[in-house]
Amino acid sequence: MTRLNLTLITALLVAVPLSLLAGRVWIDPFHPALPNATLIVLGLRLPRAVLAVTLGAGLGAAGAAMQGYLRNPLADPGLFGIAPAAALGAVLSFWLGLAAQAWALPLFALVGSGGAMALLGLIAGRSDGGVALFTLAGMMIASLAGALMSLVISLAPNAFAQSEIVTWLMGALTDRGWAEVRLALPPTLAGIVLLRLAGPGLDALVLGEATARSLGLDPRRLQALLIAGVGLTVGAGVAVAGIIGFVGLVVPHLVRPLTDRRPSRLIVPAALAGGLLLLLADSLCRLVPLVTELRLGIALSLIGAPFFLWLLLRLRRRGVRDGGLG
Amino acid sequence: MTALRATDLTLPGRLTGVDLTLRPGEVTAIVGPNGAGKSSLLACLAGLLALETGAVTCGGEALAALPPRERARRIGYLPQTPEIAWDVSVETLVSLGRLPWQGAARHPARTTPAEDAAAVDRALAAMDLSALRHRPVSHLSGGERARALAARVLAGEPAWLLADEPLANLDLAHAAALVALLRAQAGEGRGVVLVLHDLAMAMNRADRVVVLERGRIVADGPPEQALEAALVSRVWQVQACWWGGPGTRALALGQP
Numbered sequence: 059m060t061r062l063n064l065t066l067i068t069a070l071l072v073a074v075p076l077s078l079l080a081g082r083v084w085i086d087p088f089h090p091a092l093p094n095a096t097l098i099v100l101g102l103r104l105p106r107a108v109l110a111v112t113l114g115a116g117l118g119a120a121g122a123a124m125q126g127y128l129r130n131p132l133a134d135p136g137l138f139g140i141a142p143a144a145a146l147g148a149v150l151s152f153w154l155g156l157a158a159q160a161w162a163l164p165l166f167a168l169v170g171s172g173g174a175m176a177l178l179g180l181i182a183g184r185s186d187g188g189v190a191l192f193t194l195a196g197m198m199i200a201s202l203a204g205a206l207m208s209l210v211i212s213l214a215p216n217a218f219a220q221s222e223i224v225t226w227l228m229g230a231l232t233d234r235g236w237a238e239v240r241l242a243l244p245p246t247l248a249g250i251v252l253l254r255l256a257g258p259g260l261d262a263l264v265l266g267e268a269t270a271r272s273l274g275l276d277p278r279r280l281q282a283l284l285i286a287g288v289g290l291t292v293g294a295g296v297a298v299a300g301i302i303g304f305v306g307l308v309v310p311h312l313v314r315p316l317t318d319r320r321p322s323r324l325i326v327p328a329a330l331a332g333g334l335l336l337l338l339a340d341s342l343c344r345l346v347p348l349v350t351e352l353r354l355g356i357a358l359s360l361i362g363a364p365f366f367l368w369l370l371l372r373l374r375r376r377g378v379r380d381g382g383l384g
Numbered sequence: 385m386t387a388l389r390a391t392d393l394t395l396p397g398r399l400t401g402v403d404l405t406l407r408p409g410e411v412t413a414i415v416g417p418n419g420a421g422k423s424s425l426l427a428c429l430a431g432l433l434a435l436e437t438g439a440v441t442c443g444g445e446a447l448a449a450l451p452p453r454e455r456a457r458r459i460g461y462l463p464q465t466p467e468i469a470w471d472v473s474v475e476t477l478v479s480l481g482r483l484p485w486q487g488a489a490r491h492p493a494r495t496t497p498a499e500d501a502a503a504v505d506r507a508l509a510a511m512d513l514s515a516l517r518h519r520p521v522s523h524l525s526g527g528e529r530a531r532a533l534a535a536r537v538l539a540g541e542p543a544w545l546l547a548d549e550p551l552a553n554l555d556l557a558h559a560a561a562l563v564a565l566l567r568a569q570a571g572e573g574r575g576v577v578l579v580l581h582d583l584a585m586a587m588n589r590a591d592r593v594v595v596l597e598r599g600r601i602v603a604d605g606p607p608e609q610a611l612e613a614a615l616v617s618r619v620w621q622v623q624a625c626w627w628g629g630p631g632t633r634a635l636a637l638g639q640p
Contacts, residue, residue: 129467129469129470130469258483258486261480261483262480262483263469264469264470264472264477264480265466265467265468265469265477265480265533265536266463266466266467266469268427268432268461268463269461269462269463269466271432271452272430272432272456272459272460272461272463273480273481273483273484273540274451274452274453274454274455274457274483274484274487275452276452318472318473318476319470319471319472319473319476320470320472320476320480
């Protein structure tokens with residue numbers, strides 16, 4: 059256990075209980091005067107906090123793995139087309155009028171991500187293990203899924219259905235409970251384990267594909283681990299919370315300078331930091347005084363984008379270069 | 385130590401019927417004009433290209449039949465245009481060379497973290513980089529970076545060191561220093577195979593020179609013999625003559 063991981067775990071252990079107290083209704087842990095305090099904490103806020111940490115962890119780990127695989131700091135988990143495909147599945151369940159059934163939306167989303175994973179696997183199996191072809195295939199799946207999603211939205215039966223879909227796509231943890239935790243936690247954990255197993259292969263790729271092969275990398279095994287790992291983490295996340303951007307892109311950047319920059323050493327800290335970031339963002343969503351609750355996806359981008367820009371400018375001033383060292 | 389042997393290597397358009405037996409403890413230079421197939425031959429010897437015909441064996445075992453990590457433990461390969469994706473420290477970069485030894489938990493070849501650290505230390509010392517071990521690679525000069533990349537290969541402690549134009553982008557002093565360090569590795573019993581463009585370097589510092597022309601070996605032997613002026617003139621289509629004595633020869637070019 060590295061010091062960075064310990065610090066992040068400690069931060070999570072502090073942040074989770076705090077997030078249980080914060081919200082439209084504040085709870086004073088020492089004077090639980092509210093009659094439904096237990097219900098609010100255990101029935102509403104705890105599952106939401108667990109879900110935030112779970113999804114953030116999945117996105118952080120997937121982002122770190124994708125950046126490592128593509129050797130590019132701009133990569134994010136959406137690039138393989140798994141998130142758009144999962145979202146397409148979910149949108150289809152709205153279109154078919156099934157979204158009111160609790161099982162339908164997550165199931166459709168999982169089928170969507172599974173379909174994208176199968177397609178990627180098929181392409182990987184037919185290529186010689188090269189990074190470029192594989193990534194381009196993923197981007198094609200992403201744009202195809204995006205186009206189909208727009209088509210479905212434009213064909214929505216009425217304006218209400220349309221706005222329902224668009225709102226869902228913004229991503230949120232509102233009203234999610236233990237059922238969603240049960241659905242998302244096991245695949246996310248399994249996905250993070252698979253991404254961690256991909257670590258040595260990602261390390262070999264630091265020096266380019268030719269060197270990676272000369273170091274004994276099996277490119278197809280690495281692709282299989284990535285497809286399964288990213289598919290499980292991202293697919294589960296989209297199934298229960300819609301598309302939550304930004305975490306997968308930003309978290310690896312926040313954590314990388316604190317590691318030795320080996321991709322394998324980034325997976326676990328990025329997972330922990332992703333969980334922490336999403337938990338903080340979701341708590342903030344509950345606190346901002348708006349008519350309805352601020353959508354998580356919007357909140358993350360609102361806070362994250364300026365911060366990310368500031369970080370990049372600061373790193374540039376310090377002369378730190380990542381990616382494209384050539 | 386075991387010989388690295390190529391038999392009837394053929395890659396359509398790149399190599400034709402190459403037979404070559406390389407011996408450990410020697411520095412072999414592969415030379416030839418652009419497009420002669422030097423890099424292809426080196427990549428084949430490293431087991432990185434799928435062969436249609438022919439085979440490469442190391443110690444009698446076909447490279448294609450070896451598990452990738454086992455092959456990587458025997459043969460270290462430094463590509464022509466090495467890239468470094470993240471701004472890692474020199475020590476981290478060099479430690480990547482230990483990856484072939486860090487496989488499955490109960491594999492007999494697996495080394496302990498202490499053994500890996502010791503190998504990294506030896507590689508850093510051999511390339512004279514111990515003082516720079518914590519420096520980010522973006523802060524290295526061209527020569528230091530070339531040495532760090534070579535140290536990465538050394539850290540894997542392979543029986544064979546294969547390097548594709550390791551002296552490109554190095555000034556005279558750094559090139560000479562790197563060749564001296566690689567010669568020292570051959571002195572310890574490793575096989576060293578270098579693709580070189582600098583014929584004088586091959587003449588003065590290699591034990592053996594293999595000349596390629598359009599995918600075929602046209603000369604193979606001690607430098608004085610393989611690189612005689614008449615052959616250089618014909619293969620490179622220049623008018624060449626050697627000046628100076630053994631070990632300090634210089635190539636002079638006239639009008640073609």
